[in-house]
Amino acid sequence: MKATPADQLLLLDLVRLDAQSRGAEAAKRNPAQAARVQELLAHRQALSVELTGLLGTRDDIEAELARIASDVAVVDARAARDAQRLGATSSAKDAQGLEHEIASLARRKSELEDGQLAAMERLEAAEAAVAAQQALIAEVNAEGGRLSAEGKAAVAEAQSRLDAATRDRAAVAARVPADLLSRYETLAERTPGAGLLTRRTCGGCHMELSGSDLKVIGQAADDDVVTCPECGCILVRTDESGL
Structure with a gap:
């Protein structure tokens, strides 16, 4: 020839120009940020699973506190009723029984309140754990959002380089x-x-x-x-x- x-x-x-086109195509298909974004997506998924567990623990403690509060209300109502009955009775035997029950209710209320304090402490720790986990997820989301934006910009820039290389190659090829x-x-x-x-x-x-x-x-x-x-x-x- x-x-x-x-x-x-x-x-x-x-x-x-062909090398430029291949480089731009590669950058467009796989921007530098893509691998890290995939890592962050997997990390966020794992963090979200952990958050679900932490939320479940918090909700369980809140439900426990609600039950304790309900039990305290029942004890208070019964103690108030017994106190009213004690004030109205003239029977020494009935009075003795009511006093014994009122004492038992007081002990029960004390136990419930101790459990309530312990549960509130656990709730505080659980809420702190939830907040910390949510903060981690927010950080991952922020980094992922930033890298995604950078990746889109990189893809757009690669497309621009590809368009320029394709245009210039066509001009050169026309002369060959x-x-x-x-x-x-x-x-x-x-x-x-x-x-x-x-x-x-x-x-x-x-x-x-x-x-x-x-x-x-x-x-x-x-x-x-x-x-x-x-x-x-x-x-x-x-x-x-x-x-």
């Missing part, structure tokens, strides 16, 4: 002869496509060519399209090629 040195040199622009462009694109499916031969080294695979290979390449005409014996890409030759 024949192509002018100037046309072959355009292939290096295609290589550069059709047969040379087709050869480059076919080779680019399995090789770097093209590379500048600089100081005896292929710019595509970065391998230094042997003396015999360089001799063959050096004997080729300037408009011959030659390929790298190592990777198969088109070798673009200039005065810096060392031939």
Whole structure:
């Protein structure tokens, strides 16, 4: 295949723009923030499960306090009724029984109040644990929100770079002869496509060519399209090629 040195040199622009497009595509598909966002989502899920347990514990204690309060109210009502009956009775036996029951109710109320204080202390600790867990979740949400926004911005920036590279590549490709462009694109499916031969080294695979290979390449005409014996890409030759 024949192509002018100037046309072959355009292939290096295609290589550069194709690399930019691949980089932009990769950045668009997988922004740097994506992995951390996924970690945060998993962490938030675990924290939410823990929060559910803490809320259940708090709710159980609140229910226990409600039951104790109800029991205290029952004891108070019964003690008040017994006190009223004691004041109205003239029977020594009935009075003795009522006094005994009132004493029992007082002990029961004391036990309930002790349990109530203990439950209130546990409730305070449970509420603190819930608040701490909610604070952790809020921190995770804040970081996740910030990274998600940064990721969206990175995707938009990558799309902008991709659009620019695609536009510039189309402009360069339009200047490359059709047969040379087709050869480059076919080779680019399995090789770097093209590379500048600089100081005896292929710019595509970065391998230094042997003396015999360089001799063959050096004997080729300037408009011959030659390929790298190592990777198969088109070798673009200039005065810096060392031939």
